[in-house]
Amino acid sequence: MKFIRNIFIGVLTLCVALIGIIQYVSISALDTLIEQAESETRPLSKWQTTASDLTVNDNDLVNVIFVGNNWQGSITVIALDGYRKIGVIDGIPDKLERLKEVRSQFIERMLYIGIRELVGEGNDQFVDDMYSSNDGRKIIVSRPSFADVVAIDSLTGEVVWRFPVAGFRSDHMAISPDGKYVAVSASTGDLVHIIDVETGLEHAQFPSGDSPHENIYSKDGKHLFHASIGNVFSPLDIDGGGLLKGKRVVQVVETTNYTIVEKFDMRDKLDAVGLEHISPAVRPMAHTSDEEYFYFQLSFLHGFVEYHLPTGKITRKIDLPKVTTAPKTKYVNDSAHHGIAISADDKTLCVAGTMDDYVAIVDIQSEQYQILDGLGKKPYWVVTDKTGSHCFVSWSETDQVSVINYQDAAEVARIDVGDHPQRVREGVLVFPQ
Secondary structure, three states: HHHHHHHHHHHHHHHHEEEEEEHHHHHHHHHHHHHHHHHHOOOOOOOOEEEOOOOOOOOEEEEEEEEEEOOEEEEEEEOOOOOOOEEEEEEOOOOHHHHHHHHHHHHHHHHHHHHHHHHOOOOOOOOOOEOOOOOOOEEEEEEEEOOEEEEEEOOOOOOEEEEEEOOOOOEEEEEOOOEEEEEEEEOOOOOOEEEEEOOEEEEEEEEEEOEEEEEEEEOOOEEEEEEOOOOOOOOOOOOOOHHHHHHOEEEEOOOOOEEEEEEEEEEHHHOOOOOOOOOOOOEEEEEEEOOOOOEEEOOOOOOOEEOOOOOOEEEEEEOOOOOOEEEEEEEOHOHHHHHHEEEOOOEEEEEHHHHHHHHEEEEEEOOOOOEEEOOOOEEEEEEEEOOOOOEEEEOOOOOOEEEEEEOOOEEEEEEEOOOEEEEEEEEEEEEOO
């Protein structure tokens, strides 16, 4: 009995000492970050267009492309007309306040540094995703490191409202077709918040699996397609994943009251077609205009699978070239490929070969593809423009964005942006008078 008690006391002492060390390291790191924040000059406090010849519509709105520079905490603004960089929006105007708030909280400061070192690859994650409001006066931004979503006034640069998410990290978003709501994944809270764009209040929420990730609204706004990716930070980097990777599910959510109408584990779908060795963690996804065929990227997979929603079956697996020689433990958050989009005619996919440093333009019917390499390093997001004729690709390691024409499989523009670009979205801004 005494032996067991001594073991218990020893383990308890070790845990207390370990927590003390982590606290000390976290406080020291945050003190350094706060000191840097007190002396730094943010990119810009508001949007200040550098172009006077922009096309402005009757509502004083300019069509733009937003690029979220995750590590820098800024949003590069690019004119859709001519693909010119015309300004920068600060995604973290309240950075100093938030850092001081994190430092004052016992659990939050440890997790802040933990997320910074693991998911953030040693960097803060300040701008993950963003959308503009329909009137172009607010930019809605998810900020993983600050575990929140904020609305930033596009003319003053000030925070209009702030919504802290459940848990300790916010992630991917989607905006409803009518522009009224944004869905944001609370990646450690295992749920998705639906936030009113105008007020910043929660409209609804629904549960997810471990690490909620991708969100896509249906074209009519009646459904939301959602996937959770599991614990990408766990050390078990094998194709199948294993128990340490957590619960990974795909959900179809009806948006009248945000109820889950369909839910499945991709593991079952993969096993049914003999793909037991492939991870079931769904990364970015794209779908045909009739929302019948979905194209899922999966953790560690150099390629993607085709999924037929009405029958609930995987219909094809399409492999793309594996170029990288890096071990899977070096894959960024388990992402072999991260970013996929589809052309308006449903004929062509634009695929980010993240760890392979290329973009693939894939003919869906024939499965033939063209590889565009030498454009940049670590592409980490792809989205189709509203015309459906081009895709935008962010190069997270070389800090640029490419515009690629689907028909010609050719780059038509490349724009320098900020540090570690990830999400790219098309939107509008009210023109500053």
